[in-house]
Amino acid sequence: MLARRHFLSLSAALLTATALVSPTLASDRKPARGGKLTWGVETEPATLNPQLNGQDKTKLLLRNAYESLLARTADGGYVPWLATGHEISPDGRTYTFRLREGVKFSDGLAFDAAAVATNFSKLKDASYSGSVSAGPVARIAKIDAPDARTVSFTLDRIYAPFLDYAAGLELLSPGAFASAQIKSGGPEIAGTGPFILRRYAKGQEIRFVRNPDYNWAPANAGHQGPAYLDEVTYRFLPESSVRTGALASGQVDLIEGVSGNDAGLFKDSADFSYQTALNTGTPYSLFLNVTWGPTQDVKVRKALIASIDVDAVLKSVYRGERTRAWGITSPIDTQFYDKSIEKTYGADPKRANQLLDEAGWTGRDPQGFRTKDGKRLTIEVVQAQATVRDQRDVLLQALQAQARQNAGIDLAIVFVDAGTYTERRKTGQFGSIANSNTPTDAIDIEYHYLPVDQGGSINYSRAAAPELSQWLKEAAATLDHKTRFDLYAKLQRFAILDQAYALPLYEPEDQVAAARYVNGISFRPFKQMPESAYGVWRSE
Amino acid sequence: MDSRNTSVATPVPAFAVSRLFRLRRNGLTAQIAGRIGSGLLVLWAAVTLSFVSVHLAPGDIVSLLIGEQLRTPEVEAAIRAEWGLDEPLPAQYLSYLTRVLHGDFGRSYILQTEVSQLVLSQILPTLKLTAAALFVAIVFALVSAVLSAGRRVPRSIAGALELTLVSTPSFWLGILLLYLFSFTLKLFPVSGDRSFSALVLPALALGLPLGAVIGQVLRQGLERALEEPFALTVRSWGTSEFVLRLRHGLRHAALPAVTLTGWLVGSLLSGAVITESVFGRPGLGRVTVEAVLGHDMPVVLAVAILSALVYVTLSTLVDVLYLWLDPRLRSDSREAVR
Numbered sequence: 119m120l121a122r123r124h125f126l127s128l129s130a131a132l133l134t135a136t137a138l139v140s141p142t143l144a145s146d147r148k149p150a151r152g153g154k155l156t157w158g159v160e161t162e163p164a165t166l167n168p169q170l171n172g173q174d175k176t177k178l179l180l181r182n183a184y185e186s187l188l189a190r191t192a193d194g195g196y197v198p199w200l201a202t203g204h205e206i207s208p209d210g211r212t213y214t215f216r217l218r219e220g221v222k223f224s225d226g227l228a229f230d231a232a233a234v235a236t237n238f239s240k241l242k243d244a245s246y247s248g249s250v251s252a253g254p255v256a257r258i259a260k261i262d263a264p265d266a267r268t269v270s271f272t273l274d275r276i277y278a279p280f281l282d283y284a285a286g287l288e289l290l291s292p293g294a295f296a297s298a299q300i301k302s303g304g305p306e307i308a309g310t311g312p313f314i315l316r317r318y319a320k321g322q323e324i325r326f327v328r329n330p331d332y333n334w335a336p337a338n339a340g341h342q343g344p345a346y347l348d349e350v351t352y353r354f355l356p357e358s359s360v361r362t363g364a365l366a367s368g369q370v371d372l373i374e375g376v377s378g379n380d381a382g383l384f385k386d387s388a389d390f391s392y393q394t395a396l397n398t399g400t401p402y403s404l405f406l407n408v409t410w411g412p413t414q415d416v417k418v419r420k421a422l423i424a425s426i427d428v429d430a431v432l433k434s435v436y437r438g439e440r441t442r443a444w445g446i447t448s449p450i451d452t453q454f455y456d457k458s459i460e461k462t463y464g465a466d467p468k469r470a471n472q473l474l475d476e477a478g479w480t481g482r483d484p485q486g487f488r489t490k491d492g493k494r495l496t497i498e499v500v501q502a503q504a505t506v507r508d509q510r511d512v513l514l515q516a517l518q519a520q521a522r523q524n525a526g527i528d529l530a531i532v533f534v535d536a537g538t539y540t541e542r543r544k545t546g547q548f549g550s551i552a553n554s555n556t557p558t559d560a561i562d563i564e565y566h567y568l569p570v571d572q573g574g575s576i577n578y579s580r581a582a583a584p585e586l587s588q589w590l591k592e593a594a595a596t597l598d599h600k601t602r603f604d605l606y607a608k609l610q611r612f613a614i615l616d617q618a619y620a621l622p623l624y625e626p627e628d629q630v631a632a633a634r635y636v637n638g639i640s641f642r643p644f645k646q647m648p649e650s651a652y653g654v655w656r657s658e
Numbered sequence: 659m660d661s662r663n664t665s666v667a668t669p670v671p672a673f674a675v676s677r678l679f680r681l682r683r684n685g686l687t688a689q690i691a692g693r694i695g696s697g698l699l700v701l702w703a704a705v706t707l708s709f710v711s712v713h714l715a716p717g718d719i720v721s722l723l724i725g726e727q728l729r730t731p732e733v734e735a736a737i738r739a740e741w742g743l744d745e746p747l748p749a750q751y752l753s754y755l756t757r758v759l760h761g762d763f764g765r766s767y768i769l770q771t772e773v774s775q776l777v778l779s780q781i782l783p784t785l786k787l788t789a790a791a792l793f794v795a796i797v798f799a800l801v802s803a804v805l806s807a808g809r810r811v812p813r814s815i816a817g818a819l820e821l822t823l824v825s826t827p828s829f830w831l832g833i834l835l836l837y838l839f840s841f842t843l844k845l846f847p848v849s850g851d852r853s854f855s856a857l858v859l860p861a862l863a864l865g866l867p868l869g870a871v872i873g874q875v876l877r878q879g880l881e882r883a884l885e886e887p888f889a890l891t892v893r894s895w896g897t898s899e900f901v902l903r904l905r906h907g908l909r910h911a912a913l914p915a916v917t918l919t920g921w922l923v924g925s926l927l928s929g930a931v932i933t934e935s936v937f938g939r940p941g942l943g944r945v946t947v948e949a950v951l952g953h954d955m956p957v958v959l960a961v962a963i964l965s966a967l968v969y970v971t972l973s974t975l976v977d978v979l980y981l982w983l984d985p986r987l988r989s990d991s992r993e994a995v996r
């Protein structure tokens with residue numbers, strides 16, 4: 119791994135040299151129509167059905183073909199898209215959407231209330247949607263379509279994150295549910311998007327062509343009417359250095375996912391543009407298991423957190439290209455991030471050692487690790503080998519070195535296969551798991567902090583303190599923003615400062631690098647993540 | 659050459675069977691039937707072993723499919739019902755065997771597509787890459803062995819080159835080739851199964867290390883052959899050194915190399931995963947690795963069947979090649995049949 123990184127920086131230097139001699143392309147500001155574009159992406163979708171696909175990294179391509187009722191604004195508000203507006207009943211349980219006229223799916227079927235109702239009722243069926251059926255749709259008690267342009271959902275009780283979910287769900291043509299491709303997704307599954315999914319070659323690429331009839335972009339999109347490009351192809355290049363090389367040599371027009379080492383290559387170049395955007399959701403954090411091993415003791419958890427200098431680690435691993443995180447949700451979250459958590463804790467080796475002495479880990483073994491009753495202070499970080507990305511293996515190793523050096527803690531990183539990982543998650547036999555997620559509207563917090571058996575599907579601290587579920591349920595059961603903010607802020611202080619359930623490390627981000635002639639690249643307002651190719655155009 | 663070929667035309671298949679399965683004096687039909695029967699046995703064993711080992715590996719299928727998503731009893735029940743996982747294992751195993759006999763390989767748990775379609779869509783790019791890599795390997799091995807056998811300086815150059823190639827991780831070799839020929843010289847495109855030129859670099863990345871292994875074996879064989887008395891005889895006819903190596907030496911040297919190649923090609927078919935992902939190529943390698951990691955049983959079993967088929971075919975092919983290469987084996991077999 120280390121050797122590979124050195125090699126990559128060498129190649130980066132080589133590429134800079136070649137980039138310097140190529141001519142600078144002029145770009146004029148008026149969007150031009152036509153042309154094709156190839157986009158090198160890291161992640162291949164497991165399914166092309168956007169309703170069943172849980173991979174955030176594939177949204178940028180699936181959103182070309184599939185759209186939702188409302189779009190978000192940067193401050194978390196909602197603007198019309200396939201729905202012209204929405205209303206919440208005074209009791210807070212019924213959500214009514216007015217649908218736009220004249221929208222049709224690319225298979226010719228009309229977009230109407232019945233189509234929307236079909237999508238939601240299908241999702242409630244576990245045989246179609248599996249785990250998705252247990253999510254927010256499970257709270258819908260009744261779906262109504264009083265006329266062709268109105269659809270309403272009545273929940274069993276108030277659930278504040280529902281609007282985000284209902285507004286953002288990608289809608290499929292009702293005809294698609296009869297297709298054999300419904301679960302795998304594919305060209306037979308029609309949407310309303312500015313592009314139409316034309317061809318999928320597994321392991322290689324996916325191609326979209328312009329939808330000529332498209333005329334229903336969200337109110338806050340950069341333009342209206344059909345997309346600029348005739349065609350856009352997403353090529354799957356899982357190796358980061360290969361994506362970099364493919365862009366630098368002109369074989370693709372833009373790429374997603376640029377490693378910290380390669381960023382400088384595009385950042386300071388006249389031939390390329392480079393943009394990043396922080397993700398939403400819970401930052402990448404080391405969750406400490408409160409039900410297994412030494413981390414059951416809050417003093418050990420606090421000691422581990424005090425033994426690690428996160429800033430120094432991020433600087434050395436990512437060359438300062440990543441953003442330090444402090445709390446239970448992303449600093450970019452304009453709705454629920456309580457900034458006051460920042461700098462309230464940090465590296466303090468003296469305190470770390472004092473805490474461990476108090477906790478009885480007073481012995482030392484020949485390697486310098488702390489021991490108690492002859493047993494070494496080992497915290498096992500379980501990591502699935504297949505899901506290592508963004509140099510997180512190197513990051514974990516850096517944490518390991520700090521914990522050892524500053525406090526004599528053995529932070530053992532165990533790389534396992536997917537099956538073992540699943541098994542350890544299920545039985546709870548791990549010291550720590552590092553994880554992040556991206557949902558907004560505090561759904562990210564629910565997944566990480568509700569008890570494991572009550573919807574905390576990725577609650578890797580396995581915390582089940584009664585306060586947590588009480589606050590989370592209270593917050594979800596009110597539509598008052600201030601009340602919700604205060605509850606999540608309280609939870610944040612409790613989880614991070616009082617209980618040390620997790621050590622937030624950094625906020626993941628998306629990077630897009632493109633040749634200069636590619637214009638109109640953007641990230642989604644509020645939801646972050648790269649936007650579809652709707653606003654992208656070539657200036658040649 | 660021609661006359662010899664026709665003279666051995668009939669004994670070839672008979673010998674191929676007999677050598678492996680010791681079914682002598684049984685007549686041609688019985689021997690072919692035996693070969694098919696043992697092939698089926700190998701297929702069945704491959705399926706059974708894969709089935710058992712996936713179930714023995716840690717992590718149950720339902721948990722893997724749910725992953726980090728919400729888990730409720732209803733969700734679990736729906737998944738079990740969809741894939742027939744609520745039945746006891748022996749019943750699942752038997753129903754799988756029955757369906758395969760009817761040509762139904764099932765649907766992938768993870769990708770939700772028909773397995774036969776999935777495998778068919780990936781097999782062509784895999785075969786192309788394997789064939790191209792094999793071509794590269796054979797050319798490399800032949801050139802390196804013929805030019806360097808028994809000559810001190812060329813031998814150490816070729817040996818060093820081969821050692822470097824064998825010990826270079828395929829990820830590195832792939833990236834290195836890409837930087838040189840794709841990103842810098844811009845001779846070949848990086849990715850996909852799109853044109854012949856896109857095949858060149860992955861074939862080199864996969865074929866060169868293979869060629870290096872075969873080359874080492876071939877050179878040793880060639881050197882041994884050139885020291886044998888027959889080499890002296892041939893030289894005394896006034897034959898040039900080059901012809902001696904090519905026409906006579908290689909035949910003697912080829913047997914172990916052919917065995918090794920047959921074995922290595924089998925591993926190429928599903929073992930090209932790193933090359934595939936570096937070059938962004940479709941192929942069975944990546945599909946297989948993902949299926950095994952995700953316990954995607956229908957895909958794992960289909961690949962197991964395919965691999966077993968390939969191995970059976972290759973071993974037959976290697977047997978036939980033996981005969982063509984070594985006339986001594988042919989006369990043996992004729993005597994044995996008589």
